[in-house]
Amino acid sequence: MDNDSLMNHWTDSLIESAWKTNPSEQPIPEEEVSYLGLLVFLIPLIVFTLYYIYLRSKHKHKIIEWVDRKFPSSFSEFSFREIQTVLAVAMIKRDRHLFMAKRSRIHQFISNNYNGKKLDVDEIIDFFLDGKIPLVDLMEWCNEFAAYEQKLQTFSFLAEIALIDNELIDKEREYLLFVIRKFEIRNQDIPEILQDHLFESSRKKVSAPKVRFYSCFEILELNESASAKEIKEAHRRLVKKYHPDSQPHLSPDEKKQLAERFQQVQEAYNELMSV
Template identity: 30%
Template sequence: MIKWFAAIVGYSFFRFPGALLGFIVGSLIDSVTSGKSKTIKQTFATKQQVTPRDFELNLLSLSSIVIKADGHINQTELDYVRQYFVNAYGKDRANATFRTFNEIIKNRQVNAARICMVINQHTRYATRLQILHFLFGIANADGQVSTAEANEIERIAGFLRINFKDFESIKAMFFRTGDHYYKILEIEKSASDAEIKKAYRTMAKKYHPDKLQQMDDAYKKGAEEKFRAVQEAYEQIRKERGFS
């Protein structure tokens, strides 16, 4: 099926953000093109039908906001987005999509609030978290996430109704500061050793692969990546503080 092919290709090039976005758009294509009774609503718990083209354009519009956040268009970030579409859907479709994307980048004022309202209606919370991963991946394509880019993604996260702690945890994986390991664990740097251990146990249990056997492979890969980030954060804090 298209969704699994797209997820595998996406993961090969962009790890979990690519896998999930490939799975999302591929599933939409399967739903639109198949004659089966399974609907987009059943696949994504949506309120009404959308097309793959709608989702792509909304995603590209949000991508354009991030790319233009620091006042100029970075070719590396453009290439990151384009390469995802080339590897997931082929050069011809990517070229057609990017003709529209170039118009969005150069000429359109994008209404993030309106776009996110549509996305909220058609996606689950877990999917919106992975869209956030993708946006941070774009911002990080040139080697670092600028403050302006992080601020724009935070604004988008608000429109996507992302919990602030979830936002900070994802941000900390890309936007490294003196306390980013603590943010990954969703605690303050002033937390006690006991609180750190408790936070680690909570996060490790939440994202442990054994707890996610019923989820789609795309989601499981993302949870495994998050689980590794949680482990790394805990080990770094443990070494810094010197507790066992």
């Protein structure tokens, strides 16, 4: 064997010996590579899923899910106190003057009237203060499951929130009158001092004046006792009827009037269905 052949043989032997003594440096089988690729894909997915579950667990209140219309099918004290809190937030949104005092009153009310499962009032307030509130849906749930005395208590609570600053502005008055109608609160159950605020100091007046809520019903061609389902159906019907593109044969002036009517329908629906 010549020198070159001997050198090549010796080099090959060294390489083979190195692979045997350092198995970690040997090529990874294709089957193991596929497993590693699967792990690289699965680990981030698992971490993301666990993080999502953690975030969901932080939202302890079903009321937040109610925004997606997932309403409980039966009454519970916890759900009812949630609704009272959200309806109070809707009142605060109408006048944020003395916000901290109103927030404190909500805490006090829940603490005095509820001793069950912990209710995170701050979470509910913060979530809905700048979000939409399905007002009609919440009131209809109360009408279906809550007793009259509970609805009367809710109305009185909302009135307390509104009058913390000893003043009832138009938006607050409209809201309270709307609650009276939806909850069918009897006039004799409303304190006289509150009737003075609500009915323009006229104790003889037994019916509330027309306000924005009731004009919304008129725009949607509904009566004041219309349900959330009826409001949605009327909205869909009128949107089709008054959409500017629904009647292309009209003159520019007629199309302008149609667009204005369409805008009124949208605003009336939004006013009734969310706050």
